[in-house]
Amino acid sequence: MSSLSDLINLNLSDSTEKIIAEYIWVGGTGMDVRSKARTLSGPVSDPSKLPKWNYDGSSTGQAPGEDSEVILYPQAIFRDPFRRGSNILVICDAYTPAGEPIPTNKRCRAAKIFSHPDVAAEVTWYGLEQEYTLLQKDVKWPLGWPIGGYPGPQGPYYCGAGVDKAFGRDIVDAHYKACLYAGINISGINGEVMPGQWEFQVGPSVGISAADELWAARYILERITEVAGVVLSLDPKPIEGDWNGAGAHTNYSTKSMRNEGGYEIIKKAIEKLGLKHKEHIAAYGEGNERRLTGKHETADINTFKWGVANRGASIRVGRDTEKDGKGYFEDRRPASNMDPYVVTSMIAETTILWKP
Amino acid sequence: MSLLSDLINLNLSGTTKKIIAEYIWIGGSGMDLRSKARTLDGVVSDPQKLPKWNYDGSSTGQAPGEDSEVILYPQAIFKDPFRRGNNILVMCDAYTPAGEPIPTNKRYNAAKIFSHPDVAAEVPWYGIEQEYTLLQKDLKWPIGWPVGGYPGPQGPYYCGAGADKAFGRDVVDSHYKACLYAGINISGINGEVMPGQWEFQVGPSVGISAGDELWVARYILERITEIAGVVVSFDPKPIEGDWNGAGAHTNYSTKSMRNDGGYEVIKKAIGNLQLRHKEHIAAYGEGNERRLTGRHETADIHTFSWGVANRGASVRVGRDTEKAGKGYFEDRRPASNMDPYVVTSMIAETTILWKP
Numbered sequence: 001m002s003s004l005s006d007l008i009n010l011n012l013s014d015s016t017e018k019i020i021a022e023y024i025w026v027g028g029t030g031m032d033v034r035s036k037a038r039t040l041s042g043p044v045s046d047p048s049k050l051p052k053w054n055y056d057g058s059s060t061g062q063a064p065g066e067d068s069e070v071i072l073y074p075q076a077i078f079r080d081p082f083r084r085g086s087n088i089l090v091i092c093d094a095y096t097p098a099g100e101p102i103p104t105n106k107r108c109r110a111a112k113i114f115s116h117p118d119v120a121a122e123v124t125w126y127g128l129e130q131e132y133t134l135l136q137k138d139v140k141w142p143l144g145w146p147i148g149g150y151p152g153p154q155g156p157y158y159c160g161a162g163v164d165k166a167f168g169r170d171i172v173d174a175h176y177k178a179c180l181y182a183g184i185n186i187s188g189i190n191g192e193v194m195p196g197q198w199e200f201q202v203g204p205s206v207g208i209s210a211a212d213e214l215w216a217a218r219y220i221l222e223r224i225t226e227v228a229g230v231v232l233s234l235d236p237k238p239i240e241g242d243w244n245g246a247g248a249h250t251n252y253s254t255k256s257m258r259n260e261g262g263y264e265i266i267k268k269a270i271e272k273l274g275l276k277h278k279e280h281i282a283a284y285g286e287g288n289e290r291r292l293t294g295k296h297e298t299a300d301i302n303t304f305k306w307g308v309a310n311r312g313a314s315i316r317v318g319r320d321t322e323k324d325g326k327g328y329f330e331d332r333r334p335a336s337n338m339d340p341y342v343v344t345s346m347i348a349e350t351t352i353l354w355k356p
Numbered sequence: 357m358s359l360l361s362d363l364i365n366l367n368l369s370g371t372t373k374k375i376i377a378e379y380i381w382i383g384g385s386g387m388d389l390r391s392k393a394r395t396l397d398g399v400v401s402d403p404q405k406l407p408k409w410n411y412d413g414s415s416t417g418q419a420p421g422e423d424s425e426v427i428l429y430p431q432a433i434f435k436d437p438f439r440r441g442n443n444i445l446v447m448c449d450a451y452t453p454a455g456e457p458i459p460t461n462k463r464y465n466a467a468k469i470f471s472h473p474d475v476a477a478e479v480p481w482y483g484i485e486q487e488y489t490l491l492q493k494d495l496k497w498p499i500g501w502p503v504g505g506y507p508g509p510q511g512p513y514y515c516g517a518g519a520d521k522a523f524g525r526d527v528v529d530s531h532y533k534a535c536l537y538a539g540i541n542i543s544g545i546n547g548e549v550m551p552g553q554w555e556f557q558v559g560p561s562v563g564i565s566a567g568d569e570l571w572v573a574r575y576i577l578e579r580i581t582e583i584a585g586v587v588v589s590f591d592p593k594p595i596e597g598d599w600n601g602a603g604a605h606t607n608y609s610t611k612s613m614r615n616d617g618g619y620e621v622i623k624k625a626i627g628n629l630q631l632r633h634k635e636h637i638a639a640y641g642e643g644n645e646r647r648l649t650g651r652h653e654t655a656d657i658h659t660f661s662w663g664v665a666n667r668g669a670s671v672r673v674g675r676d677t678e679k680a681g682k683g684y685f686e687d688r689r690p691a692s693n694m695d696p697y698v699v700t701s702m703i704a705e706t707t708i709l710w711k712p
Contacts, residue, residue, distance in 0.1 A: 003361060004583055007437060007530035015435070015537050027515075034515035036546030037532065054674075058653070058667060059514035059549050065653065069665045069675050083529070097665070097675040137519050138502070222517040231520050 013085050017042045020087045022080060023053055023072055024219050025094050028061025030104050031234065031337055033219045035089075043086040050074035050090060062094065062102055070102060071095045076212040081178035082223060089182060089219070091212045107211070110345035114207040116353060124348050125258075125328070126210035127187065127203030127251035130217065131336045133238045134168040134196050135231040142196035142239065143167045143230055153242065157195040167196045171221075171228050175200065178220050184213045193244040193297075203251065207348075211340035236335035237290035245291030245298065246336035252347050253328030262326030269351035270306050270315050270329060276350050277304040277314070283342050285335025292333065299332065369441050373398045376443040378436060379409055379428055380575050381450050384417025386460050387590060387693055389575045391445075399442045406430035406446060418450065418458055426458060427451045432568040437534035438579060445538065445575070447568045463567065466701035470563040472709060480704050481614075481684070482566035483543065483559030483607035487692050488577065489594045490524040490552050491587040498552035498595065499523045499586055510600065513551040523552045527577075527584050531556065534576050540569045549600040549653070559607065563704075567696040592691035593646035601647030601654065602692035608703050609684030618682030625707035626662050626671050626685065632706050633660040633670070639698050641691025648689065655688065 012018070019042065024035040036055065044050055057063025057070035072092040080087040093107040101108035113119055134143040144167025145151050156165050172189055179186040179200070187201045200221075202213045218234075225232040237245040256265045273280065281288065281301060294300035299314040306315035306329075308322050314333050321327030334343050368374070375398065380391040392411065400406055413419025413426035428448040436443040449463040457464035469475055490499040500523025501507050512521050528545055535542040535556070543557045558569045574590075581588040593601040612621045629636065637644065637657060650656035655670040662671035662685075664678045670689050677683030690699050 004526050004530045004580065006361075006365065007534045007580065008526060010437070010533045010537055012533060012536055015539075018536060020532065020536075032512060033517060035517060036515045036544060038544035039536065039542060055515065056653075056667065061511070065668050066663065066666045068667045083533070097679075219517065226517055226519045226522055226525065229519050232518060 009084075011085055019043055019085070020080070020083055021050065021090050022083075022088070023074070023090045023092050024216070025055070025072055025092045026104060026106075026215065026339075028104060030106070030339060032060070033215070033222055034060055035219065044088070045077060047074045047077050047090065050077070053092075057094075057102070062104060069097055071097060071099075075107065076209070076216070078182040078184060078216050081181045081220065084181075089216060091216050106339050106341040107208070110211065110341040111208050113345040113349050113353070119348050119352050120207070122254035122256060122348075122352055124207055124344075124352075125204040125253050126206075126340075126344050127201055127328075128210060128214050128340055128344075129199055129201045129247070129249040129251070130214060131192055131197060131199045131246035131248065132221070133194070133233045133235070133246055134171060134198070134225065135233050135238075137229055137231050140231065142194075144196050151195050154193050154195075154244065157191060157197075158193045159191050161191075165195070166191050168198065168228075168230060171224055171230060172198050172200070174228075175217075175221050175224050178224065179217050182216065182220060184217050184220075185209075186217060192246075194239070194246075197238075197244065197246060204253075208341075208344075210344050214340040234337040236285055236287050236337055240290070242296075244296045247291065247298070247332065248285070248334045248336050248338045248340070248343070250331045250334050250340075250343055250347065251328055252331060252344075252351075254352065257328060258326055260326060263321065263324075266317065266321070266327070266329055270317075272350050272354060272356060273315065273331070273347070274304045274306075275356050276354070280346060280350070281333060283338075283346055284333050285338040287337070288333075288335040291335055365440075367441055375399055375441070376436070376439055377406065377446050378439075378444070379430070379446045379448050380572065381411070381428055381448045382460060382462075382571065382695075384413075384460060386462075386695060388416070389571070389578055390416055391575065400444070401433060403430040403433050403446065406433070409448075413450075413458070418460060425453055427453060427455075431463065432565070432572070434538040434540060434572050437537045437576065440537075445572060447572050462695050462697040463564070466567060466697040467564050469701040469705050469709070475704050475708050476563070478610035478612060478704075478708055480563055480700075480708075481560040481609050482696075482700050483557055483561075483684075484566060484570050484696055484700075485555055485557045485603070485605040485607070486570060486573065487548055487553060487555045487602035487604065489550070489589045489591070489602055490527060490554070490581065491589050491594075493585055493587055496587065496589075498550075500552050507551050509598065510549050510551075513547060513553075514549045515547050521551070522547050524554065524584075524586065527580055527586065528554045528556070531573075531577050531580050534580065535573050538572065538576065540573050540576075541565075542573065548602075550595070550602075553600065553602060560609075563700075564697070566700050570696040590693040592641055592643050592693060596646070598652075600652045603647065603654070603688065604641070604690040604692050604694045604696070604699070606687045606690050606696075606699055606703065607684050608687060608700075608707075610708065613684060614682055616682060619677065622673065622677070622683070622685050626673075628706050628710060628712060629671065629687070629703070630660045630662075631712050632710070636702060636706070637689060639694075639702055640689050641694040643693070644689075644691040647691060
């Protein structure tokens with residue numbers, strides 16, 4: 001019999017102009033990604049030329065049954081690494097039929113902040129370090145961990161190789177190439193301190209595109225773990241005890257920080273972040289209090305502190321930046337389950353627009 | 357040794373002009389698809405030019421043993437996604453040797469209705485949303501469900517991604533491409549509310565071709581699930597309890613509805629449907645009373661209701677249509693096991709030909 005892969009891998013460009021567009025959006029929990037596909041009559045490369053669409057918001061906790069339509073506005077296009085050819089992935093955000101962003105739509109407000117002239121002029125760059133844990137399906141215990149027990153303590157796993165040290169590399173490597181294929185600005189990967197935990201980085205990306213790219217990368221990771229039969233967790237502290245949590249460290253710079261004299265701008269920006277510590281923490285991901293304990297390379301959630309090369313601080317400035325007198329800094333507070341639209345725009349708002 | 361796949365994937369156009377035509381028809385239950393193949397001398401693209409054929413009706417519950425020949429009339433041609441090359445799938449309907457449609461041949465009557473001048477003038481368009489459930493072979497329990505138990509409640513599965521949320525995507529994605537390859541007007545796919553349940557949409561297609569295309573899409577799905585080793589179920593309520601059923605929502609419009617002032621025509625049409633609710637329900641699929649309960653995004657089987665954006669109604673009108681004053685409406689009553697020849701022609705008959 002024909003195999004399924006013969007059919008899945010059919011290159012349709014020989015038989016039709018039609019393409020398949022997978023529309024992706026964030027669901028009712030603010031963390032669940034949803035998608036569905038439609039056929040378009042030909043290739044499209046400009047999101048504003050894609051048709052709006054709608055979905056059943058009553059099935060995602062985003063609308064009541066008697067008035068269930070939620071409208072999808074296409075915002076960013078990536079190449080589809082699963083269907084390939086001219087097929088595309090489309091990152092969307094969600095609106096009521098009247099044109100109002102629904103409550104879980106965090107992109108709309110972020111886009112407003114990024115188009116503020118003062119913010120746009122600063123050409124904000126973001127490098128997002130997404131950590132995540134792979135879990136065995138059904139038991140929800142980390143991949144590679146013995147059922148009913150624990151692996152040897154942390155030490156050998158960070159950037160490790162070997163069947164007893166690295167669990168799930170096929171997912172990580174497939175994800176890396178798939179994202180590069182898709183056109184996402186994925187800058188690297190590494191195995192993390194806790195076994196079964198990994199990290200990929202997206203950036204440097206400007207303004208709103210950092211978050212669009214991170215959501216697309218998260219979607220691709222869900223699809224790849226689905227193929228691999230493994231469950232993706234973005235929980236910030238998946239295992240209690242002497243095991244690292246998972247974060248989404250956010251590296252940030254503005255034009256002023258990247259130019260001569262930038263180090264002073266950086267220090268001033270960090271000071272402002274310190275004054276708004278509580279507000280930021282509240283928006284940096286659910287369950288972060290289980291992770292930000294002051295141990296395991298984190299700063300305590302109630303304390304704000306910064307330092308050069310200090311991984312136990314809320315904000316870390318790299319030695320390069322200190323030496324050059326300009327560069328960028330790393331906000332280590334966001335949890336792995338943070339919404340990048342919220343975090344990136346909030347950092348820009350606090351450091352550029354907010355006056356203490 | 358050659359692999360079987362080397363042989364299955366042989367491209368014969370290099371060695372011969374002959375092609376293979378797979379003749380497809382509907383069997384005695386009205387839901388079982390049957391097919392057999394024959395060799396033809398050369399490429400054929402017009403169904404009228406294909407030879408009539410016959411099959412053993414006594415083996416499909418469609419004829420007695422002593423007079424078993426049932427004649428196949430070719431009606432529509434599609435490209436064969438399994439054999440590829442110049443090979444074809446042929447959708448047929450069935451007649452006695454005397455030329456009478458056999459009782460299970462619903463296409464014949466539908467074709468008569470669609471060629472009525474009043475119906476033809478209205479150019480009726482159909483978009484059919486085929487829902488279906490994938491079952492584990494042998495157990496007949498849905499794919500991805502633990503044997504002897506149930507998955508977590510509905511919520512995360514609609515349009516979901518991830519190994520714990522989407523079960524059987526390879527079937528769905530290969531079906532999408534296979535149908536596009538075949539020339540079927542497949543407009544999209546999505547994961548459904550119940551885990552292991554999926555949907556594809558065919559349309560907009562005009563008149564009788566909607567039924568032809570849906571039946572061939574169902575055939576291709578049977579063939580693909582056969583390869584994948586899972587069973588496809590078109591039962592309208594495969595699992596009792598707090599689990600969604602499976603429908604075949606039928607979107608419909610006529611030329612008058614698509615033009616200015618169409619909204620009034622739509623309301624009148626819905627009025628006609630309301631007056632013939634019982635007759636339609638009787639023809640909308642066996643076992644539908646287990647599905648149309650008034651819960652799980654359905655309207656109760658005894659009640660006819662309609663509303664804008666209301667997924668709990670019998671007929672739903674989209675917000676776009678309401679706003680534009682013209683468009684189409686969705687009959688949400690048909691079950692997943694409906695016969696599209698019956699449903700599409702009945703809707704046309706009730707809304708265009710029937711006088712209250």
